[in-house]
Amino acid sequence: MRNQVNAWLDERVDEMAALLVRLIAVDSENPPGRALGQCARILRDAMENLGLGPEIIDIAAHQELEEPSIVRGGVGSGDRLLYFHGHFDVVPAQDRRQFTAVRRDGRIVGRGSADMKGGVVSMLYGAAAADALGLLGDGRIVLQLVCDEETGSVAGAGHLRAAGMIDPRAVAMLTAEPSGGSVWNAARGALSLHVNVRGREAHVGQADRGVNAFRHLVHIARPVFDYAEEMAGRHTDFPMDPDDATGSMLVVGGRSGGGSNFNVVPGSAFFTVDGRYNPEEDLDGELKRLTGIIEQAAAEVGADAAIEVTQRQPAAGTAATHPAASALGRVIAEVEGRPARFEMCAGILETRWYDQLGIPAFGYGPGRLDVSHGPSEYVDEAAMRRCAAVYALYANEMLS
Structure with a gap:
């Protein structure tokens, strides 16, 4: 045949x-x-x-x-x-x-x-x-x-x-x-987030009147990097190409930006999170955990942050x-x-x-x-x- x-x-x-x-x-x-x-x-x-x-x-x-x-x-x-x-x-x-x-x-x-x-x-x-x-x-x-x-x-x-x-x-x-x-x-499954942080613009000469969205973004992103490192250490039991990492992979800040000019306190800033999760992971549980990390970090500095889930694929x-x-x-x-x-x-x-x-x-x-x-x-x-x-x-x- x-x-x-x-x-x-x-x-x-x-x-x-x-x-x-x-x-x-x-x-x-x-x-x-x-x-x-x-x-x-x-x-x-x-x-x-x-x-x-x-x-x-x-x-x-x-x-x-x-x-x-x-x-x-x-x-x-x-x-x-x-x-x-x-x-x-x-x-x-x-x-x-x-x-x-x-x-x-x-x-x-x-x-x-x-x-x-x-x-x-x-x-x-x-x-x-x-x-x-x-x-x-x-x-x-x-x-x-x-x-x-x-x-x-x-x-x-x-x-x-x-x-x-x-x-x-x-x-x-x-x-x-x-x-x-x-x-x-x-x-792998996929989770993608867009995190938008809102502040208040002010000219550099009156910077004390502004709320720096970028500063808040930096504080929020730091524990997300820690989370990404943790997930990279959780390995799959499925065989993989020897050149591929066996942990769940996340990119933090693949896209980021904000502000209107170099001499203006940034009134807004954003960053993205894109993850590929091993089949052993509970995708809904990890989404809840990741958004919780972001929300807690935002609360610590009184940041106004909004999270948009742009992709969720099992x-x-x-x-x-x-x-x-x-x-x-x-x-x-x-x-x-x-x-x-x-x-x-x-x-x-x-x-x-x-x-x-x-x-x-x-x-x-x-x-x-x-x-x-x-x-x-x-x-x-x-x-x-x-x-x-x-x-x-x-x-x-x-x-x-």
């Missing part, structure tokens, strides 16, 4: 490359989220040609997203359901030339090649191969491609969840994130011993010729939207995290085909 899948994919090497080159040429940078409708239409046409029955679902306006939409399709008609999930927005480029793909030495170089337009192409061809070769048994694959993963996925995957378009009875979900050959069976995790994980491991070992590696992703993944409904969910794609978002982002064409083979064979394993 593996040989049949490989032969089917090998006949379509240039097709897969050509589609990826077309997708890279669309500068679907997010933020701000431009050219999303154009990218969606290219995907719809490609899926139509592959017999994947696509539709474009328009979604509500969100921030600056241009023509926000979801591309949805699938193959098969049985009761057992497997989700392939991906995104077609990309992070901003360092150079506009990154939107002109270069195909050389078995690689395709360009913005989004690794994260994750190359993976999307692998999913489309994996699903088509499973259908063409009769691997779906009594089951079906549903493909769901969203437009806003790089800015939190609230509009895209959030719409899928709110509209009841994620069936909790599904046997599993795969997303083609750039895992570099590993399986990401877990991912962690996700499926045990490597889960039957759906074991099946994926077997398929990867067959295709790659080596045992599958299960690791926790250091960031957050859209697996969380499915995990919350009890669906075993995994990140596995052809790209590499260490080149994603960088100036020389690329994907190996051979890795794209291997992942497509894994997707097709995993469908057979889970649906037959």
